[in-house]
Amino acid sequence: MLTMIRFHPVHHGLAVKVSFFGAMNMLGLAKRVNARILQASTSEVYGDAQESPQTESYWGNVNCHGVRACYDEGKRVAETLFFDFHRQHKIEVRVARIFNTFGPGMHPYDGRVVSNFIMQALSGEDITIYGDGGQTRSFCFVDDLIEGLVRLMNNDTEIGPMNIGNPTEFTIKQLAEMTVRLTKSPSKIIYKPLPQDDPKQRRPDISFAKSALDWEPNVALEEGLAKTIEYFSKLDMRNFKKPTTHDAHKNSEAEEKRAKNASPVRSNGISAATK
Numbered sequence: 493m494l495t496m497i498r499f500h501p502v503h504h505g506l507a508v509k510v511s512f513f514g515a516m517n518m519l520g521l522a523k524r525v526n527a528r529i530l531q532a533s534t535s536e537v538y539g540d541a542q543e544s545p546q547t548e549s550y551w552g553n554v555n556c557h558g559v560r561a562c563y564d565e566g567k568r569v570a571e572t573l574f575f576d577f578h579r580q581h582k583i584e585v586r587v588a589r590i591f592n593t594f595g596p597g598m599h600p601y602d603g604r605v606v607s608n609f610i611m612q613a614l615s616g617e618d619i620t621i622y623g624d625g626g627q628t629r630s631f632c633f634v635d636d637l638i639e640g641l642v643r644l645m646n647n648d649t650e651i652g653p654m655n656i657g658n659p660t661e662f663t664i665k666q667l668a669e670m671t672v673r674l675t676k677s678p679s680k681i682i683y684k685p686l687p688q689d690d691p692k693q694r695r696p697d698i699s700f701a702k703s704a705l706d707w708e709p710n711v712a713l714e715e716g717l718a719k720t721i722e723y724f725s726k727l728d729m730r731n732f733k734k735p736t737t738h739d740a741h742k743n744s745e746a747e748e749k750r751a752k753n754a755s756p757v758r759s760n761g762i763s764a765a766t767k
């Protein structure tokens with residue numbers, strides 16, 4: 493749900509609110525009924541990472557006032573709450589950092605890259621790469637993710653945070669080409685501006701999950717993508733409506749315009765207008 497609303501301007505504040513109050517409420521409930529509780533955290537806590545692969549000990553690189561912050565900071569503060577409740581109230585928390593996950597069951601309009609590309613390819617629309625497509629992601633098939641989460645919840649000693657993702661990295665351009673090939677689509681690939689603060693590289697270090705849970709993903713991107721394409725091709729689209737407009741890239745179009753109108757920046761980074 494948070495993924496779906498992440499870039500919609502109307503919902504920016506809501507993402508932080510849902511993350512914070514949702515975590516507070518659920519932790520209160522876990523305390524009252526003495527339950528073990530899982531936080532589905534995210535690779536977004538690493539922001540535009542300056543280390544790759546990302547280990548759990550990396551503190552991340554998040555622009556706290558950027559357009560993406562509502563999601564990234566919301567999930568970061570939720571982790572803070574989980575660990576505080578663990579320390580103060582001895583709640584049995586488990587925190588998994590999930591990397592880009594895909595598979596049957598995805599909402600066709602959730603706005604993420606896998607669903608966008610498959611929907612575009614199946615309907616013969618242009619495939620929209622944001623930026624030059626050189627940015628990378630590590631895509632985890634849903635069955636692998638669920639197995640990892642179940643093992644983490646059943647583990648009596650490790651609380652996390654723990655990366656649960658597929659460490660095989662692909663560029664977004666490779667994903668677009670693979671989608672076109674697997675769907676045999678006539679769609680052509682087009683390029684749109686990159687959204688502000690879009691991470692350049694995402695790849696989990698899963699050594700912790702491997703040693704603690706004896707877990708690693710088994711489904712390769714191509715195999716998972718084929719299953720996801722099959723799922724999307726059988727969906728009755730009358731049951732879905734577009735929740736938001738297809739406009740994530742527009743954040744950066746607006747940024748570009750602002751930058752063009754701003755005073756020139758000197759090589760020392762100080763705007764000419766400030767001198």
Ligand SMILES: O=c1ccn([C@@H]2O[C@H](COP(=O)(O)OP(=O)(O)O[C@H]3OC[C@@H](O)[C@H](O)[C@H]3O)[C@@H](O)[C@H]2O)c(=O)[nH]1
Binds near residue numbers: 536621
């Ligand atoms: O149509 C599109 C959509 C997205 N993209 C690009 O594809 C990349 C991946 O974008 P996605 O929207 O799928 O999401 P991200 O990988 O950035 O974050 C994702 O993984 C971590 C989760 O916690 C987040 O909830 C999820 O959104 C980005 O570089 C994005 O700019 C396109 O090139 N075209």
